[in-house]
Amino acid sequence: MKLTSIRLTNVRRFVDPVEITDIGPGLNLLSAPNEQGKSTIFDALHALFFKDAKSWDKEVRALAPHAGGDPEVEVELTHQDSHFRIAKSFTKSAGKGTARIWREGTLLHQADAAEAWLRDLIAPPKDGPVGMLWLRQGLTDFADAKDTLEARRDLMSSLSGEVEAVTGGQQMERLRRRLRSDLDRMVTSRGARKGGPLAEVEARVAALSERRDALTGQVADLRQLLDQRQLLRREQAELAAPEETAARQSRLRHAETALAAAERHREKCEQARRALDLAVLQRDGQAARIETQTARLADHARATTALMQAAERRDGAADQAAEAAQQLKQAEATAAQARDSVARARKSVAAALHAQAAEQAQLRRTELGERLAQFDARQTELAKDRQQAGQGVDADALAQLEDLAQAVTLAQHARAASAAALSVRYLPGRTATLRLNGENFEEGDEIALPDGGELEVPGLATVTLHPARSDAAGAVSEAEIALATALGQLDFETLAQARAAHQARLAATARLKEGEATQRALAPEGREALVSAIAALPGGADPQQEPENTATCDPLPDRTTLEAALAESESVQTRAEANLAKARTEEGAAQQSAHGTLAEAKAAEADLDRATQALGETEIATTELAALRAEMPALEQTVADARAEDARLTAAAPDLEQARAACQRARSVVETAQSRLQDLARDLAVLDARISAHASHAVEEELAEVTDQLAVAEARQQALYFEVATLRRLDQALEAAQAGAQAQYLGPLMAELTPLLRRLWPEAQVQVDADSVLPSQLARGAAEEQLTQLSGGTQEQLALMVRLAFARLLAKSGKGIPVILDDALVYTDDARIEALFDALTLQANDLQILVFSCRQKSFRDLGGTSLAIRPVQAIA
Secondary structure: EEEEEEEEEOEEEEEOOOOEEOOOEEEEEEEEEOOOOOOHHHHHHHHHHOOOOOOOOOHHOOOOOOOOOOEEEEEEEEOOEEEEEEEOOOOOOOOOOOOEEEOOOOEEEEEHHHHHHHHHOOOOOOOOOOOOOOEOOOOOOOOOOHHHEEEEEHOOHHHHHHHHHOOOOOHHHHHHHHHHHHHHHHHOOOEOOOOOOHHHHHHHHHHHHHHHHHHHHHHHHHHHHHHHHHHHHHHHHHHHHHHHHHHHHEHHHHEEEEEEHHHHHHHHHHHHHHHHHHHHHHHHHHHHHHHHHHHHHHHHHHHHHHHHHHHHHHHHHHHHHHHHHHHHHHHHHHHHHHHHHHHHHHHHHHHHHHHHHHHHHHHHHHHHHHHHHHHHHHHHHHHHHHHHOOOOOOOOHHHHHHHHHHHHHHHHHHHHHHOOOOEOOOOOOOOOOEEEEEEEEOOOOEEEOOOOOEEEEEEEEEEEOOOOHHHHHHHHHHHHHHHHHHHHOOOOOOHHHHHHHHHHHHHHHHHHHHHHHHHHHHOOOOOHHHHHHHHOOOOOOOOHHOOOOOOOOOOOOOHHHHHHHHHHHHHHHHHHHHHHHHHHHHHHHHHHHHHHHHHHHHHHHHHHHHHHHHHHHHHHHHHHHHHHHHHHHHHOOOHHHHHHHHHHHHHOOOOHHHHHHHHHHHHHHHHHHHHHHHHHHHHHHHHHHHHHHOOOOHHHHHHHHHHHHHHHHHHHHHHHHHHHHHHHHHHHHHHHHHHHHHHHHHHHHHHHHHHHHHOOOEEEEEEEEOOOOOOEEEEEEEEEEEEOOOHHHHHHHHHHHHHHHHHEEEEEEEEOOOOEEEEOOOOOOOHHHHEEEEHHHHHOOOOEEEEEOOOOOOOHHHOOOOOOOOOOOOOO
């Protein structure tokens, strides 16, 4: 891989686009004074190759200019005989950065695919130096260190540090000891260490999660109230709109006019209908008399038959009642025997239970004593809560205050609704000249004047508008005075103070109820009853209750046998009692049936008497019925004539019910709208109060704060989990890598490094410690010096040689990357710098080397391609 050009936009000082072009394949020099942006270019290249475009971490943020803007970095390079262009744009909106790669002018990859292609481009070979991705001058550690900037400008790095980074040695041992120490601080073999950072963050996550869930419910309630208030306000605005009000009144007037016309026609129809009703009434009266006479004849026949059937049922019910009485006597005798058997069995069980009572008494005494001690311990706290619960504002007083406050709100709305309104329309060609209460009165404005006002006509007069004499203003004043008086009687200035006192009283009452519930649980019947219960417990056997002649009495069977016998006796008793109840029910039903049939027979006799009295003589009644039927045809003709007239008028009549319904509906719409506006005003006042009560606790802010704290705690918890897993995995990996790295990398590195060193110092050799496998000395002829004793210039020269050696290893593996030296060779003298220039020129035959330096005079003789930072020329 070889760079050919670099372009920056919105990178630190380079707000306008700049570029470095014509970068050669070998040695390249960018020489410029300090603060010209050389280090900025180096950091921008690092971000392009090693930072994800979606990142906005500390190093990426450091690229942004003070004026703001999204940093953009673009390079062109050759790789595997192809020309590529790579562009990245970073933005502070997380996840919004872009990455694109073109090959030979065609878009090849973008987004995540572009990032993957870059990682593969700069990834080290399997047999290359550990962690070696980019050659940055001045670093003794090839990882992406946090102190990148400082390390790059401090070239006092030693050869031992370079080799240590890839072979381990003493630094590896110190690292592994630190890893194990960090693990022991956080975890044990059984989990998080008590008192450690992991245990603390787990406890904090649990506490914050519980608090978040509680606050979430409160926020949901508040949001529901806000949504409800928004709906009510929208409905209120729609109902109170002037155009809607006018439309409702217009519909009502039209409906009332149509209803009046329909009612006048209805009078004509009713006259015709009354004539028809009279004819029908006469005909129906005749038909009713015919029907009555016919019914009387039928009733007389039915009553005769019913009396015969009732007499038969009466005799049968009397026989069944006698039989049921006999069965009841037998069931009562059986039940009495069963009760005696149960009483004897219970007496035997009671004697057996008495023996257990003494044993259980001591256990009961201990339990009651503990309850008495707990009861006494809570008396003082309960007295304090009882005193507090009796103070403050009770629910009735607060409800009265809330009603008074609502009355104030309703009165204010009523005054505003009933106030007169003023509007103006100027004559054509005239401009606005009227002023209301000192302000211009524009055409089309409609302003309510509940308190009156002054209308100024410039140059003519000032018109005083007096408020209408209505009860609305007085109602507002009376409501406000009533509320203030009620608050003053309770020694409060505001309703909010009364609400707070009520909440304090409720809290004390809740504590009192809880304490009293605990006391009742400890002593359901009171302390004296508990003391009496302890005193009533037997202290031992009572000789007076022992059976007489105990020496001669046979021992009782065991309790199980006695209880089984009792259960059998009770079972027998249950069946006997059930049979007795059944017999009583059947006997009662038989008696009731007998009484019922007797009453039925008497009723049938009475019905026959009434039918006979109503009918009279049967022959006379039959003659009268025939005469009535002969008069019916004439009456039917009269009805037909009246119905024809009624039909004619009805056909021409408008739909009165529809007109009445339309008028009623229009009136209802007006009344409903007025009523709904009043209800909405009251409901909104109540909602405002409830929302204010919720909002005063700032639950949403607390939820956001707790959620943020929980996210931080969870992130910290996951970070610690990841850290523990990483430390364990890293310790294992380091142990396995340490041995392999020494043999795998040290030999090839020394083979490349030794020829480079001898260009400065002929016959120079690096001595390696046998135990640590680390360079320990630099031998130059007969002189041997410890690496830590070398001068600063010698150390930076060794550091440069080590990087060149690494670069040669990567180039041989097919992963050649540019060597970038940022302000290198600060401490090197003139004689050695010439030798280093020769070494760089020689290595540039196989490597691409970019040298950034502020030492223009010293590097003038380096040679190679000269680079410059130039503004990008805009295309016309």
